[in-house]
Amino acid sequence: MTRILAVDDSRTMRSMLQATLTDAGFEVDVAEDGVDGLDKLECTAPDLIITDINMPRLDGFGFIEGVRTGRQMASVPILVLTTETGEHLKQRARASGATGWIVKPFDETKLISTIQRLVV
16 A cells, blocks of 8 residues: 655644545554654655644655655656745756646645655
8 A cells, every 4th residue: 555644734724635535545653743744754654744844843845855865765756836836946846846837726636646646
């Protein structure tokens, strides 16, 4: 079963992601910010990561960079899920190691099909 780590400081967004992805047959772990996400990486061993950008303690860029410095997670797909739309932010995310960018609010069908394409 595909395991996903969803990192977002919004409790509502974590709940929405968990419900949507669980209903689609994925195993989902959640983290409340980048620090919590990095702490959970080893014990969850996700096949894909979804992260917000704007979070306290450690933002999405720092989290992505933290994931990419670990050899075991160097190739795990990372989707950024955010309200941000700026091209410079997308470029920064790609430079940090993000695989894709999805703008909130997310379309459930598109999110699931994107995940399926990345983890096959």
